[in-house]
Amino acid sequence: MNSKSLILNALKHKEVPRTPWVPYTGAQIANLKGYAADDMFKDVDKLVECLLEAVAQYAPDGLPVMFDLQVEAEILGCDLKWYPNTPPTVCTHPLADDFTIPTRRLTREDGRIPIIMEATRRLKEAKPDIALYGLVCGPFTLASHLRGTNIFMDMYGQPEKVKELITYCEEVVSEYAGYLIEAGCDVIGAVDPLVSQISPASFDQFLGEPFTAFFDKLKAQSMPSTFFVCGDATKNIPAMCLTGPDAIAIDENVDIVEAKKVTDEHGVLISGNLQLTITMLFGTQQDNQKAAIDLMDALGTKDFILAPGCDVPFNVPPENIVGIGMAVQNKEATKKVLETYVKKDELPDIELPDYESLDHVLIEVVTIDSQTCAACGYMVASANAAAAPFGHKVKVVERSIMYPENVAFMGRIGLANAPAMLINGEIKHVSLIPAGDTLTAEIKAAMT
Numbered sequence: 001m002n003s004k005s006l007i008l009n010a011l012k013h014k015e016v017p018r019t020p021w022v023p024y025t026g027a028q029i030a031n032l033k034g035y036a037a038d039d040m041f042k043d044v045d046k047l048v049e050c051l052l053e054a055v056a057q058y059a060p061d062g063l064p065v066m067f068d069l070q071v072e073a074e075i076l077g078c079d080l081k082w083y084p085n086t087p088p089t090v091c092t093h094p095l096a097d098d099f100t101i102p103t104r105r106l107t108r109e110d111g112r113i114p115i116i117m118e119a120t121r122r123l124k125e126a127k128p129d130i131a132l133y134g135l136v137c138g139p140f141t142l143a144s145h146l147r148g149t150n151i152f153m154d155m156y157g158q159p160e161k162v163k164e165l166i167t168y169c170e171e172v173v174s175e176y177a178g179y180l181i182e183a184g185c186d187v188i189g190a191v192d193p194l195v196s197q198i199s200p201a202s203f204d205q206f207l208g209e210p211f212t213a214f215f216d217k218l219k220a221q222s223m224p225s226t227f228f229v230c231g232d233a234t235k236n237i238p239a240m241c242l243t244g245p246d247a248i249a250i251d252e253n254v255d256i257v258e259a260k261k262v263t264d265e266h267g268v269l270i271s272g273n274l275q276l277t278i279t280m281l282f283g284t285q286q287d288n289q290k291a292a293i294d295l296m297d298a299l300g301t302k303d304f305i306l307a308p309g310c311d312v313p314f315n316v317p318p319e320n321i322v323g324i325g326m327a328v329q330n331k332e333a334t335k336k337v338l339e340t341y342v343k344k345d346e347l348p349d350i351e352l353p354d355y356e357s358l359d360h361v362l363i364e365v366v367t368i369d370s371q372t373c374a375a376c377g378y379m380v381a382s383a384n385a386a387a388a389p390f391g392h393k394v395k396v397v398e399r400s401i402m403y404p405e406n407v408a409f410m411g412r413i414g415l416a417n418a419p420a421m422l423i424n425g426e427i428k429h430v431s432l433i434p435a436g437d438t439l440t441a442e443i444k445a446a447m448t
């Protein structure tokens with residue numbers, strides 16, 4: 001059974017001879033050829049070169065052609081900020097001041113769609129035995145790109161307008177998914193990080209129908225599907241399953257063993273959830289191999305695909321991903337090698353701020369990275385928006401766990417999940433972006 005067959009059979013909920021492996025490589029593969037990420041995301045030749053190198057080194061069964069949630073937003077009028085070591089981020093929101101539902105549709109010639117379609121065709125020809133994942137921005141995250149952080153208040157003040165916008169976004173990404181299928185993608189994934197930032201009631205109210213429509217359209221084309229979410233989406237996994245995806249992909253914020261009990265009840269495959277920072281970024285090759293083997297042992301080969309929790313950070317050492325591929329392909333031999341290996345804790349010692357002596361309100365936002373994680377970016381934006389009217393009396397600090405000292409910070413304060421928001425050292429919001437008036441009230445309370 002070749003790699004693509006392994007993935008497709010797993011997504012059909014069949015028994016497979018070993019655990020399938022899909023590294024969610026986005027910006028990271030630019031490293032393999034010495035390119036900056038922004039150059040690779042704009043150049044089809046560089047993108048294909050890096051994808052082929054990733055196939056050669058990482059021994060994947062499946063691979064996303066491009067992991068960038070800003071493709072559709074850029075075409076629809078959002079300005080992007082580009083970086084050499086991450087995907088771009090949205091920096092303007094065309095509906096922020098004028099909440100008029102757009103009518104524009106995407107074409108095959110718009111933006112970077114031609115690059116992605118051409119890369120898919122070339123990779124399909126060169127590596128026909130690899131399952132190619134075509135990723136679209138989930139409709140809720142795309143709606144937030146267009147409207148900005150206002151969308152979280154709109155869900156209370158203008159719910160019907162929000163529904164209309166999300167429905168429009170679903171129609172847009174469904175059409176884009178059609179172009180990816182036309183180019184040769186074998187699996188379509190909707191990547192919607194912000195799903196973890198709302199309640200199950202809000203999911204049912206705003207997202208149940210559009211996601212069901214999205215996955216129904218893929219079923220009508222006999223196209224396997226995956227519903228990607230970031231953050232602690234535990235509360236929304238049952239509702240996600242009810243929308244009808246073939247698979248759900250989760251990150252390290254979710255207990256995957258417990259989550260699989262839920263997905264198994266609904267006949268949905270689960271994918272994940274290697275730790276992006278503690279293991280993949282800061283760990284050794286052996287740490288990564290052990291983490292992979294632990295997941296494979298815990299979850300078995302039925303209805304499970306091993307993968308990182310989300311898009312692999314740019315600076316993850318390639319040898320760590322190589323090691324995971326080795327562990328997947330040669331599980332028992334790798335286990336033998338690791339019998340005497342002991343993980344070392346090399347996180348730095350840190351001192352917490354003296355919260356009692358502050359002359360201002362300190363909002364600390366613990367993120368994966370606001371540049372690469374949409375949910376993190378909008379949580380930082382909500383903190384900055386709430387703090388702005390208070391001037392120097394309120395300071396906002398981002399603590400990205402891409403840096404070891406902030407991983408240590410999470411341990412010191414007893415925080416298990418990101419993104420999260422603290423006010424004067426007290427954990428206030430975890431994996432849930434607060435409404436603006438709620439945050440304003442908390443800031444005022446901290447001032448007294």
